[in-house]
Amino acid sequence: MAGGLGRRARTPEEMMINMMALAAGDHPGHRSWAPPSPGAPRDVFIACWGKSGTTMMQQMFHQIRMAAATGAGDMDFDDISRMTPWEDTALVLDLDMTADQRAQPRGFKSHREYERLPAGHRYVVTLRDPKECYVSFYRFFDGWHIERGALSMEHFWPLYMSGGPGGCDYFTHLLSWWARRDAADSLVASYRWAAKNRRAMIVRLAGFIGASLDPAQVDLVEQMTSREFMHAHKDRFDDAMMCAVMEAKLGIPADSDSTKVQATGSDAATLPPTIADRIDALWAERVAPATGHPDFASLSAELDAR
Template sequence: MTVGLGRLARSVEEVGMNLGAMQEVERPNYRPYAAQPGDVFITSWAKSGTTMTQQMFHQLRMLAATGEPDMEFDDISRMTPWEDTARQNDFDMTAAQRAAPRGFKSHREYERLEPGMRYIVTLRDPHETYHSLHRFFAGYLFESGSVSMEDFLPLWLMGGPGGCDYFTHLLSWWARRDEADTLLVTYRWAVTNKPAMIRRMADFIGIAVDEAMVGQVEALTARDFMYAHKDKFDDAMIKVAMAELLGLHDLESSKVKAEGSDAREVPPAIAAQIDALWAERVAPVTGHADFASLASEIDARA
C-alpha cells in the first residue's frame, strides 16, 4: 500500500504530507519505548553530532562487553533505537540490545524524555545546523533544488522527527548543565578533543577504558572511517520504510559527509532571523549574545 504523494516532496508543506501519511499507517511489529533503569539517551538537536555520538557510545559498550568493535549492523539507529521513527520503521523499541547500557537516539528536549535516565547532548552553532540539515534533506525528504535555503526555515525550526525547535532544545539542556545525569558538551569540542570526549562518555556510562580502547574508539569515530562506512549511518531503516510506504527508492541520504557544514553558506537574511531569535529567546536566559560565547563557557567546563 502506497500512501502520501507517491513522490518526493517539492515544498515544505509536501514534506509534512509525506511524513504525516507514514505516521498514520498501522505497523504490526512496532512497540513503544519502555524505560529501564540506567538507560542512556543520545539527544542532541538535529545535525549536531548525534550520529558520531551514537557510534562512540555503541563502540564503547561493545569493546567493554566483547573486547571487539562492532560494525555488523545496517543502521546505527538499530543499535541505539529512535522512538520518533520507530512506528514508521515497524520497529520494536523493547528489543534486546547487543550490550549494556541500553542506548536510544532522540532530538528531544529534557521535558519530553523519560525522567531519571542519563542524557548525552552535543550542542552546535545554529547556522551550521541550518546548512547541514538543508543539504541532508535535499534528495531525501524533498527533491534536490525544490526547497531553497531561503524557504527552508520552517523545516529547520521543526528539527528532526519528534524533535523541537533549536532554541527550546538548547535552553532545556542548558538548564541541566550542572546535573549529574547530563553530559553536555559542544559538538566542536567533542570533535576537537575526541580522546577526552571518549573518556568522559565512558565514565558517564560506567565503562572503564584504557588508552588502547580510547584509540580504537577514536579511529572508529573518525570522519574518514565513518564516511567509508556511510551506508551504516544513512537512515537505512527509514529508507526501507519510505520505499514501502511512499514508493520512494534510491533516496540520497548520508549523514556523514566528506566535509563539514559551513555556516557562511546560510543566506544573510536567514542568518539574521536566526540571530534575532537567539537575541529574543537565548540571550536573556543564558547571558550569552551568541553561540560562540555560550560554547566558550561550556567548553571551559569540559
C-alpha cells in the same frame, strides 16, 4: 500502490503528506519505549538537536559499550539507529523499542528537550552553532525527503524550526540542556569540542555510562568515530531503515545520498543573510537573556572550558 505523493516532496507541506502516509497502516512489531528491567543500568538518551552530532555520539556510545563488553568494536549493523533506536520514528519503522540491545546500558536517540524525555535516566547532548545546524539540516533533506533543488535555503525555515520528528525548535532545545549542564545525570558539551577532542570525549562518555576501557580500547573507539572511518562506512549512517520504508510505502527509490556523514562539514558562511538575521534575532530574544551569552561562540567557550 504507493501512498502519499508517490515522489519526493517539493514543499514543507508536501513533506508532511508523505510523513503521514509513512505512519499510516498496521505496525505489528512496534513497541514503545519502556523502562529497563529492575536492576538493569539506567538508559542513556543521546539527545542532541538535529544535525548537532547525534550520529557521531550514537557511534561513540555504541562502540564504547561494545569495546567494554567484548573487547572489540562492532560494525555489524545496517543502520546505527537500529543499535540506538529513536522513539519518534519507531512507529514508522515498526521497531520494538523494548528489544534487547547488544550491550548494556541501553541507548536511545532523541532530538527532544529534557522536559519531554523519561526522567531518572542519563542524557548525552552536544550543542552546535545554530547557523551550522541550519546549513547541515538543509543539506541532509535536499535530495532525500525533499526533491533536490525544489526548496531554497530561505524556504527551508519552517522545517528548521520544526526540529524534525518529535523534536522541538533549536532554541527550546538549547535552553533546556544549557540549564542541565551541571546536572550529574547529563553530559553536555559543544559538538565542535567533542569532534576535535574525540579522545577526551570518549573518556568522558565512558566514565559517564560506567564503561571501563583500557588505552587500546580508547584507541579503537577513537579510530571508529573519525570522520574518515564513518564516511568510509557511510551506508551504516544513512537512515537505511527509513529509506527502505519510503521505497516500500511511498515508491521513492532508496537511491539518494542520505548519509549523515559528509566528507566535509557544513559552513555557516553559506547561509543566506536573511536567515542569518532571523537566527540572530531569535538568539537575542530568547537565548542571550537566559544565558548571558550574546552568541553561540561565547556560550560554547564556556562549555569548552569546563
